[in-house]
Amino acid sequence: MLKIHNSLTREKQNFIPIEPGKVRMYVCGMTVYDYCHLGHARVMVVFDMVYRWLKASGLDVTYVRNITDIDDKIIKRAAENGESIHALTQRFIAFMHEDERALGVLPPDHEPRATQYVPQMLDMIARLEANGLAYRASDGDVNYSVRKFPEYGRLSGKSPEDLRAGERVEVDANKHDPLDFVLWKHAKDSEAEEVKWDSPWGKGRPGWHIECSAMGSEILGKHFDIHGGGADLQFPHHENEIAQSEGAHRCRFVNYWMHNGFVRVDSEKMSKSLGNFFTIREVLKKYDAEVVRFFILRAHYRSPLNYSDAHLDDAKGALTRLYTALKSLPLPSGEGWGGGGAVDWSEPHAQRFKAAMDDDFNTPEAVAVLFDLANEANRTRSPQLLAQLKVLGATVGLLQREPQDFLQGRITGKPSVTLGELTVHATGTIRHTPESIDYLIRERATAKKSKNFAEADRIRKELLETGIVLEDSAAGTTWRRA
RNA sequence: GGCGGGGUAGCAAAAUGGUUAUGCAGCGGAUUGCAAAUCCGUAGACGCCGGUUCGAUUCCGACCCCCGCCUCCA
Numbered sequence: 020m021l022k023i024h025n026s027l028t029r030e031k032q033n034f035i036p037i038e039p040g041k042v043r044m045y046v047c048g049m050t051v052y053d054y055c056h057l058g059h060a061r062v063m064v065v066f067d068m069v070y071r072w073l074k075a076s077g078l079d080v081t082y083v084r085n086i087t088d089i090d091d092k093i094i095k096r097a098a099e100n101g102e103s104i105h106a107l108t109q110r111f112i113a114f115m116h117e118d119e120r121a122l123g124v125l126p127p128d129h130e131p132r133a134t135q136y137v138p139q140m141l142d143m144i145a146r147l148e149a150n151g152l153a154y155r156a157s158d159g160d161v162n163y164s165v166r167k168f169p170e171y172g173r174l175s176g177k178s179p180e181d182l183r184a185g186e187r188v189e190v191d192a193n194k195h196d197p198l199d200f201v202l203w204k205h206a207k208d209s210e211a212e213e214v215k216w217d218s219p220w221g222k223g224r225p226g227w228h229i230e231c232s233a234m235g236s237e238i239l240g241k242h243f244d245i246h247g248g249g250a251d252l253q254f255p256h257h258e259n260e261i262a263q264s265e266g267a268h269r270c271r272f273v274n275y276w277m278h279n280g281f282v283r284v285d286s287e288k289m290s291k292s293l294g295n296f297f298t299i300r301e302v303l304k305k306y307d308a309e310v311v312r313f314f315i316l317r318a319h320y321r322s323p324l325n326y327s328d329a330h331l332d333d334a335k336g337a338l339t340r341l342y343t344a345l346k347s348l349p350l351p352s353g354e355g356w357g358g359g360g361a362v363d364w365s366e367p368h369a370q371r372f373k374a375a376m377d378d379d380f381n382t383p384e385a386v387a388v389l390f391d392l393a394n395e396a397n398r399t400r401s402p403q404l405l406a407q408l409k410v411l412g413a414t415v416g417l418l419q420r421e422p423q424d425f426l427q428g429r430i431t432g433k434p435s436v437t438l439g440e441l442t443v444h445a446t447g448t449i450r451h452t453p454e455s456i457d458y459l460i461r462e463r464a465t466a467k468k469s470k471n472f473a474e475a476d477r478i479r480k481e482l483l484e485t486g487i488v489l490e491d492s493a494a495g496t497t498w499r500r501a
Numbered sequence: 502g503g504c505g506g507g508g509u510a511g512c513a514a515a516a517u518g519g520u521u522a523u524g525c526a527g528c529g530g531a532u533u534g535c536a537a538a539u540c541c542g543u544a545g546a547c548g549c550c551g552g553u554u555c556g557a558u559u560c561c562g563a564c565c566c567c568c569g570c571c572u573c574c575a
Binding site: 055278283378 | 503504507512513514516524525533534535538541567570572573575
């Protein structure tokens with residue numbers, strides 16, 4: 020039985036879908052005006068893992084992750100760049116997709132963009148107005164009247180009294196109450212036509228929170244199973260979503276709320292405002308994308324995750340152990356590595372793996388099982404256990420490449436991002452190609468045959484200095500990147 | 502100030518009222534021309550102080566420290 024930690028109740032609960040066998044899940048995605056950073060990578064990877072595990076559990080999942088393609092920051096950035104918001108957002112959506120594919124993130128079933136759902140948002144605002152929860156302020160904005168929604172604060176565990184609005188931010192005089200938030204922003208003369216939509220309240224554009232309420236209910240229905248996002252969205256974004264959705268539809272909005280922890284740098288939250296972020300593509304120039312994915316899944320999704328090169332190096336070493344074990348798995352006849360059989364769920368490791376994953380997606384524990392599996396497979400030389408390792412890895416989007424591709428630093432498929440090509444390490448003095456490495460391996464074999472170990476060792480050392488490790492075995496010599 | 506999360510061996514990171522987490526690094530051994538990889542063995546831990554208990558890292562209380570949300574943020 021799958022258990023999920025529900026932010027709404029702050030405890031693990033048995034997961035019971037609204038409709039048996041089906042799961043409807045919504046995750047807050049990115050605002051597209053810049054490159055994605057590692058914090059975004061964590062949301063993508065974490066919920067991709069959730070998506071994959073729900074599917075592996077036999078559930079029919081509908082996964083929606085939205086794209087915010089209209090908001091203040093986008094307008095500002097487009098103006099700075101002297102381009103349309105459409106051009107700006109299209110570009111960064113494409114970059115985001117590249118980053119995701121590199122990280123092994125499956126495309127969600129739906130990826131709605133806010134600008135495509137303005138009519139649904141207007142409809143929702145009208146309902147809120149009809150229900151007496153929205154009002155038109157003197158400046159022309161339409162606001163949500165938080166005090167009229169008694170449940171407000173339930174998700175974040177805050178009471179309106181405790182919020183002390185205005186303590187950190189100036190209170191907007193147009194609001195009836197400082198906690199009220201905007202549903203519809205009136206158009207300003209200075210703004211481009213591109214960001215103005217007609218509405219019963221005059222020209223304008225949607226507030227941020229309404230898009231998720233509108234897109235969620237439009238695609239998944241008024242009541243669905245799981246809603247996720249970064250922990251910083253719990254308040255006010257998700258709190259406001261609940262107020263809007265339940266206020267408009269007069270029914271329960273979401274059963275299980277999930278929030279992932281932050282990526283940190285030097286024990287501080289990685290964020291745009293602090294400026295301490297690393298973009299995904301920046302990191303992918305230095306580290307294999309699967310190492311980054313493994314790094315994320317090696318921690319529990321709700322725990323903080325400290326980013327540093329040392330930690331990535333560590334993750335790389337660990338993943339190398341798994342792929343090294345997999346190296347001796349014979350290729351299934353006629354099939355490439357992309358394929359893979361079904362998991363044998365009766366096997367003990369698989370049972371432990373499942374128990375871990377079912378316990379609020381405990382990927383650190385599940386990964387530990389993978390290592391136990393690798394150890395036993397190495398010891399017993401069992402192809403069955405290696406096959407099991409590979410298919411279990413698949414359930415969380417790991418270990419699907421040909422081992423030599425990983426070990427020798429190649430990328431499977433053709434991500435359009437330029438990633439670790441075979442240029443060896445920066446510390447190296449000579450850069451080798453696979454051909455030159457093979458040549459040197461043959462030279463060394465000749466030297467070894469004539470017992471010229473000094474020359475053999477010299478060649479091995481020369482390669483090692485450029486980051487290439489040679490491994491001799493009965494079957495011959497293979498190489499991998501250090 | 503309000504609310505919430507956390508402090509585990511050199512580093513990372515889980516579980517658990519009594520029994521090996523796991524990975525990297527370390528140490529000893531097997532293997533190897535020597536290595537690497539692999540295997541076997543080994544050392545090392547639960548912030549501090551009390552309490553409950555036959556027994557606490559695990560439960561309870563106080564304290565110290567760190568982090569997050571309360572503003573846009575994944």
